[in-house]
Amino acid sequence: MSYLKGIADRINGVEKQSFTQEIDINSLVPSSNNFYGIREIEELAESIKESGLMHNLVTRKKDDGTYEIISGERRFHAAKSLGYKTLPCQVKEISDLDAEIMLIQANEAQRELTPSEKMEGIKRLEAIYKQKRGNGEKLQGKTRDLIGKDLGISGVQVGRYKKIDKDLIPDLKEKLDKEEITLTQAHTLSSLNKDEQKIINDEIKDLNIKVHKEEIETLVEGIKQPVERELDKHLIDEMYLPKQVRDKEDKDEDIIYKFKKALKEFEHPRLIISNDFIKGMFYIKQFSISTDKILSINTEGYKTSYLAIKINCFEKVERISIEIEFGKPIEPKILYKLSDGIYVWFKKKIGLFNQNK
Template identity: 30%
Template sequence: MTSFQRKTGLGKGLSALLDDSDAVNPPKNGVNPVSEAKHETHNNSIGLINISDVETNPYQPRTEFDQVALNELAESIKVQGLIQPITVRKHTGSKYQLISGERRLRASKLAGLKQIPAYVRTADDQQMLEMALIENIQRENLNAIEVALSFQRMLDECNLKQEQLGERVGKNRTTVTNYLRLLKLPPAIQISIRDQKISMGHARALINVDQADKQLFIHDEIIEKGLSVRKVEELVRSINSIQLKPKQSRQSPGVSFEYQKLQRDLASKFATKVKLKVGENGKGAIEIPFVSEDDLSRILELLDW
């Protein structure tokens, strides 16, 4: 029986989900180290399974695979064997369902392998989706929109909060928020991000423009004139300075001392000027301005949002 050493490449989030206490060593002399016998680890196992018994992952977040890269991986597998096993769960009968490693599975088929080393895990549908998403986020060169969509799916379908999502994927909350905000941009801009016609830096600048028509105008300028991120940031500031020229603000004349104190307390808490507007009927609004994305993230943290 071949011994297996821990490998840290999975990342904290995926490793925790898999309860992963084993991984494989690189092969020697082109021989894959996984033996025909299965190695029991708790309720899970590691071993060789028939490729024909593996069904694709219905939760796979990635739909496009680079054929050239797949062919290169297939050639490597022919020479070196498959170094990193795929991860599956037991399905019906003798069948398995892929959790992660679709690139490796496809390349192994191209290499002509009949069997493939696999971790056989116990996972329900939600865990399976979460594992597949995290594995893609951590291991693939996803574009920013694919990452954002994966984050959104984890929030919606795995019932996670942003803090939990950040812990799973090893990102801070601000980074997660920045990706999720990309999904609020017009579809044409999202396509340009996906196709790498504009960068994440361009997109982050566009997010700070609150009208879609202005966002699209700047987007077209980026494409046509090849604007740098710095130029776009300057353009956005220029547009916002015109759009947000201060108007003569009117404080409700009937704001009581208690409300004024509350306004001061809120301003102190959020470290920014807070406006408290109260009408005669007792209805009103609280305005908390922010000056940047980081400032907004800071305020959201204080609100525990």
């Protein structure tokens, strides 16, 4: 079962049929719906050159005989630069709307996206689900919750991104993409009028967010205006959660972000379980992380098997030495703790998971 099968399964019954075949690289065409940046092709090409192409592209056949790339455009460009003549592809029979949903899901699951890319994905998904409802398709739940499920975030976070996209000035959006302001700060600033936002932008343009975080927040709070309209009050009550809830959401997103980033920076990840009941090591073949921090992994072995782990933290720890039955003691050097007695061991920097960007 491929990694993207799990993504496809989240689209309620849209997949009719799929099969895998080698396709002439000149018959593959990027999707016109792919608005995501095509970045770091050279690095990916080096990884493919060293380790090979580990994941099939996902495509669908068009009426003109070409194959539209739903997932894997970066791999396509990297492989083409290396002189590949054919590529292994999973060919799916799905509608235009469902193909675009899968494209957005795949990019969210496999890559580190900028806030602007997430906001564009939200706009596209909103238009898609509106069209689906207009076509008479029965969808369970609110549109923003369906979007949140596709993007691996909460419905409230979808609302935050939408407000930022609608109300934040371009200069501050650029700062958000460059990580010069945080998502929480961007959301707060989006409540100000355009002139106030310009004042803030001028004040913070030379400040380092990591060094001057409190100064920036003070500036933001100092210029905020009282909210009078009931509609605005309702929106802010919903968007500005209690601090402890907001802090928990930020912490959860930080854990997921750090974990995904590590999986892209290091190769050969292995799950280590060491407690009073179980001691074992599992090679992680494929993975996904849900919004409630459940890590689902496909482990390598004689037969495909799966584990689901609750992630409580993602902290680098000093090496541990544990004895695995029928084997030698292991002393991993690149080690992260996920929960009590549960760790992820990475072999070394740069490797296979770069292909998932």
